[in-house]
Amino acid sequence: MRKKVTLKQLARELNLSISTVSKSLKNDPEISEKTINRVHELAQFYNYKPNALAVSLKSNRTKTIGILLPEILNHFFAKALNGIEKEASARGYKILTCITNESYDKEVEYMEMLNHSSVDGFIIALSEETQIVNKYDHYEALKREKVPVVMFDRVWDQMDCDKVIVDDAEASRNAIQYLADSGCTNIAVITTIGDLNVAKLRIEGAHQSAEKNGLLLKGLTLKNATHAEEEIYNFLKNTAIDAVLGLDETSAAVTINSCHRLGYKIPEDVSVIGFSDGILSKYSYPKLSSISQHAEDLGAKAVTMLVDHIENTKDSYTPRTEVIKTSLILRDSTN
Amino acid sequence: MRKKVTLKQLARELNLSISTVSKSLKNDPEISEKTINRVHELAQFYNYKPNALAVSLKSNRTKTIGILLPEILNHFFAKALNGIEKEASARGYKILTCITNESYDKEVEYMEMLNHSSVDGFIIALSEETQIVNKYDHYEALKREKVPVVMFDRVWDQMDCDKVIVDDAEASRNAIQYLADSGCTNIAVITTIGDLNVAKLRIEGAHQSAEKNGLLLKGLTLKNATHAEEEIYNFLKNTAIDAVLGLDETSAAVTINSCHRLGYKIPEDVSVIGFSDGILSKYSYPKLSSISQHAEDLGAKAVTMLVDHIENTKDSYTPRTEVIKTSLILRDSTN
DNA sequence: CTGTTAGCGCTTTCAC
């Protein structure tokens, strides 16, 4: 089927031993220059490439990292993946990507599969279900095996590993502060991801900031995005508000559309800010002010930390947590 | 670092030979039931899993497929990837994903890398640049090595491999026909992806249908999405039209927003249909009528074909082309 | 029934 040149074949053709060929290809000073040249020449001719499998088996390194994502249709994770892929390939690593679909079982299954496929390390964002059932044995197992892990965005606080997170509470505080400064007094917080820790942090931050400004927040928490359209529409219709902070992009996008349907003008009647500067905020009308989580940087950072860990020879490694600063992107509603 | 149980260790502990242990784990009838049980027990105890690398080296199969995508932030490809991942994992395959970022060089580089990493096959959508420079040597190389390949959506017609495509021309014909039937007479076709073959097919279909209805299409082709906002705005402002077919989601989304800015009502003043039923059409206001390419099915289908090919023992294999039928999704602009 | 042997492709130590 697939014929690939091996050291053996080169050796035979050159009347050399396998080991000499191997060394020549690495320009080992032990070998005479003449031989080295002969070997390189033939190798080039046959476009010889060492068999990655064999090298990995020997070296116990695969130059592959396992990625566990809860979702990929979510723009935030797509961007993160983009950042991960770019940085990984720049560092000479391949990525094995698995999507847990927010399922705990899938997360466990994929983790084991990738682990037995000998990835050099993991980059993981927790599935929603894992955060709900609160079971983390599979992570303890990884820890025991000393497999390098970087968790990002949706992390398990008690896990003793590198982490890259976003300053969710701070981002919320800033957003509410901005709304308050603009004169809004009836601010609502809407979310479809209430079960996630990040949402809890965002809510916390929002409340802190509201309190500081003497405001009381309204809130709408949807179990999921399924009936977001009608629920948000009704909420907006029946609640006096002049601003909305959407804790996820769907909430914010649906809020904008509901405002249209209700004839509320944005931002004159209602100001809207949404978490995550995804594609929806870019192409909504009017454009959505949003909180950028710099997902691509976040993904790239995760790779950097992981590769540093993997390639760090000392076996003592102190876990670090990197916080990515969000930024509030205000968009002129007229363009 | 990472300690994993091997056959050797099990063998030693059980006072058996490595091969007996190996056979026992496969329930080889040659081995006595008693031994089989002993082996299984200890294996379970140590949670033994065969080293995938070693198995692959021996079998020349990695149960891994290489995915080459032009982009991942594009919702269509994200959906396709989702479908690919789901089906692959159901079939027991892992995926190595690389993003070419529409670059020819990256495409070549990644393909070589994945090929030397011994993927069992490839699923590929061509990068834009590859279609422009029109160089396909790297595919001929794959063909020569008899590596199974499935191309999807953006395919190279002359490649002798399985393909999964969308009936782009037909989809366009239907869309234009629908607009004509609704009484539109000044239809414009807008695109930011004119260099892609799929766009050419879509344009062709649109013209066919227009001609049939005695209509003359207007057209706006943007080199890229960078200045889409202003270019589309100006086009709509200066051209008398009552309908737009967007050949990509960005065109359609920006068209909708521009209509808002110009005070054109949708669909009363202007009807808009966009290719690809992505997240933008779902959350635009009013919701965008769109042409669904069933990206997830498409991805899943690609995996099915590839795995069938990989696991098909006969070495004669006749390439097939699967056409995914699009559907026109009409969305009520009032909900 | 169980074990020995060879080999997948490569690296690395140790002889010559």
Added chain:
DNA sequence: GTGAAAGCGCTAACAG
């Protein structure tokens, strides 16, 4: 300078 040999973890043909 070059080569023989062992071993990474596994499978499979062949002996006993």
